[in-house]
Amino acid sequence: MPDDLVSDALWERIAPLLPPQPERRHRHPGRLRVPDRVALAGIVYVLRKGVAWRDVPAPIVGCSGVTAWRRLRDWTEAGVWPRLHATLLGELRKAGLLEMDDCAVDGSHVKVSQRGDHVGPSPVDRGRPGSKHHVLVDRRGTPLAVSLTGGNRHDVTQLIPLLDAVPRIRGLRGRPRNKPKRLYADRGYDYDKYRRLLRKRGIKPLIARRGVAHGSGLGKTRWVVERTFAWLHQFKRLRTRYERRADLHLGLLQLACCVICLRQLSKHLPPEQAVRT
Structure with a gap:
């Protein structure tokens, strides 16, 4: 198994x-x-x-x-999961499977079974306790960074922290890559303050405007982030948050991102190393 x-x-x-x-004791080593x-x-x-x-x-x-x-x-x-994620992102970039010029960001609500850190009343679930998964993905839907907040936190509050959480991705000769050229987001991120912050970082914001009729065309690019949430929620432990400790649930979320990265990388792995996770 x-x-x-x-x-x-x-x-x-x-x-x-x-x-x-840890080293075993010579006398009474235990199990x-x-x-x-x-x-x-x-x-x-x-x-x-x-x-x-x-x-x-x-x-x-x-x-x-x-x-x-x-x-x-x-x-x-010990910080194992972020380091594993950075290693896999570097391998994806080396294999030409990472397209960071266009990235998308979004958040998703999850129910909570008990109290704990980063838990708040969810506005989409009648005020019941909930948490939020926030993810930043590349054009292929590969997760670049994830975060966990309470269900009452606004999506836009995690925009800059997600960009800061993207590791310096190596894999190719030259300077490591850690930011996109263009960032796609829905109307929840429609704030001029954050548009200015993105431009200062050299990122072009492509964010839908509130009060404008649907049909902006941004969905043709940012749909990949919704698919990434579908990939993440295939892991049943992430559909509802059961861990009281927020860091442990975030650790499981980061491990799931690593598995998704490895699945995409498996296209270039030898058959004997095919990913079955």
């Missing part, structure tokens, strides 16, 4: 980024540590199936849900 959940392509990229394992790949399989199982951590089938996956949760906590605090 771990091999089915964690492909060789994913494991080869994430293994060098994991923190070193053997669960291998990192098996623990990662438990995390991916929860991400894909959406089950509770306590319901992870240890005989099938190879570890308990508690072990997988603890490893998710440790790796999230």
Whole structure:
């Protein structure tokens, strides 16, 4: 089962980024540590199936849900997922699969099962507690940066933080790339203040105007961000936020972005390294 959940392509990229394992004591060493790949399989199982951590089938996956949760906590605090994401984006750029000239941004509401950080009354769900996923994508829909906020936060408040969160993407000779030339967004981002901020960064804002009839034509380009949300919400754990800790839910969101990047990269991988995650 771990091999089915964690492909060789994913494991080869994430293994060098994991923190070193603690040394075992010579006297009273205790129980053997669960291998990192098996623990990662438990995390991916929860991400894909959406089950509770306590319901992870240890005989099938190879570890308990508690072990997988603890490893998710440790790796999230160590910053593993952003580094993995930056590595995959660099590989995509090297393979010619990253088109950053045109980017799109949007946000999506998700329900929340319990209280926690970055939770607020959702205006689209009768004021019930909710959170928001914000994502910035390239022309192909590849996620470049993601963030998590409360359900009552306006989408435009995450525009600049998302641009700042894009890593310096290498992969080609020359200066690393970390910003688009043009940015597409819907009417929720229609503020002249943010248009000026984008222009100062050398980014041309292509944002729909409020009060103008539909049919601006921007949807021909920015539809890819809606498809990216569909890709993300194929991971059942992301459809509803169950984690009380915001950093752990964001960690799962970043891991899902890494899997999406790896799926796109798999078009140029040898058949024996085909992605099955």
